[in-house]
Amino acid sequence: MVSKIFSSAITGIEPHSVEIEVDQKKGLPAVVIVGLPDTSVKESKDRVKSAMENSGFRFPVKRITVNMAPADIKKEGPSFDLPVALGILTASDQLSPASIHNTIILGELALDGRVRSVKGILPIAIATKQKNKRLMISKENALEAAIVEGLNILPVESLTDAVAILRNEKDCLPISIDSKVLFNDYSTYSVDFSDVKGQYHVKRALEVSAAGGHNLLMIGPPGSGKTMLAKRLPTILPPLTIDESLQTTKVYSVMGLISQSTPIIATRPFRSPHHSISDAGLIGGGTHPRPGEVSLSHNGVLFLDELPEFKRNVLEVLRQPLEDRSVTISRATGSLTYPAGFMLVAAMNPCPCGFNTDPSRNCRCTPNQIQKYMTKVSGPLLDRIDIHVEVPSVKYKELTSSSESEPSSSVRERVISARKIQETRFRNNQIHTNSQMGTRQVRSYCKLDDEGSLLLKSAMNELGISARAYDRILKVSRTIADLDESSDIKVEHLTEAIGYRTLDRQLWI
């Protein structure tokens, strides 16, 4: 008899259903798995056999053919152990076929019959809910799937457990959690803006960049607090909506980073990869493509510390995700798209030794060395960073002052209201923030008065600001005006925006 089990596989972060057909025929005992399985799927037959025998079931001495449809999609990973085992049990009449219909089954089997957790449960859970089916998964995975409201989950601990539940011999406790409560429980940050003493103009720059979604570059000597400031940027961004949170959690789910202690990503992610990262590690890839750091920082902040130390080719691959807010990875086996809507925050020293702009220390770099250091990041990548800000070292007096700085919550309120203005402005466009404006939108939304145009003109001539910086300045000044709740861009907004183009002014190169 042929049995049919429903399961699911993940390509990229999208689930697609897989039908597992099991047939047993008279013949030399063997298990043949067809339907483009990879090695880890082929290995499952030995796990399934041991698990079934150790759980007290009969493994048929027959020729067993397992077909995984559709046959043109590569099947990876151990998540098909449980469906194959249940398929064999159904095919050999140890389980009635009526009990398994309408159920999507996933799980890795241990040799003693226990069911282990698998990666990528959340996207599958969402799809299962849409199809109105039941989902049978391991107990450890159940909490992750329970985020999807109204989903009928059958959590199982072992193969014996699974069969008992399917035969209705055992009740399974319905798992349901209030995703809103869970979301609120996990949506607090452990850091706050008020932790940072001094650095008022950098905080202001971070506020502007958060309000308009502008990418940011911080330049300063070592120990000036660049990393500390960047870490606190997520706390002033608007809180994640449940939808955004689900999108980000999906990526973490596929990477297997969701655990009992973090069942949902409810805060904006902050990713800070080391500068030795490879291009595949940053944007994703590999033989079996996995999401990279840009996707893990989806809806959050990607922080690149020591920007010039990153390999050139690694920085170059960032350009496409910065534009498209998604990453497409093309390989011979197919192409995948991962989300990558992140804010880029980079930090660097002004020169190799780090003390070029520090008034209290002497720089011991030659102009040639500084030139070489700066060219590592120049060009198209710098073009996509709207705000450059200098971070001076903190003075002793500021560091020890007992005056409380402004907390994240009040900065966040201003950011949220600026974002609201942008949402109304761009309601008919496909974009959400000022940073995403194209040339045409800049022309129509960033009009300057006479005084402003005159100022920008003289700034371009006097300060040596490049043409490509022109649009950047307009966009940033638009954001500053939004923060000020002003419908026109005034001179003070423009001057502040010009101040955020440190690198264009070529102060020390």
Add this chain to the structure above:
Amino acid sequence: MTFKRKLLGISGEKAAVQYLKKKSYKILENNFRCPLGELDIICRAKGLIIFVEVKTRKTSNFGSPLEAVNDRKQHQIAKAALSYIKAKALYKYSFRFDVISITGSPDKQPEILHIENAFPIDKYMF
């Protein structure tokens, strides 16, 4: 191999021959030996030449006898079969590989399982 195990195999093969005769297969050869391997029974039915491997076990505590006909054994049977085909110049015939498993004592009505066309040999490139 102990004498006891040898006897078990021989009596199993005898039981298999009886079984095949009852099913009106014509026995051509018993225990064909060549340097490449051995074929337990060679017989003819329905215009086919059939090579039969007989496997006997007293109990299935250590797995079914069928499971013992693994890749290595199949390869050996295939090689021996080709050498038989060449020796007898049977180029016009079609062939089939069967396995008969006998579980239990061959003298006391054992369980006989006959797998027709048990394996193909196309995966063995000679």
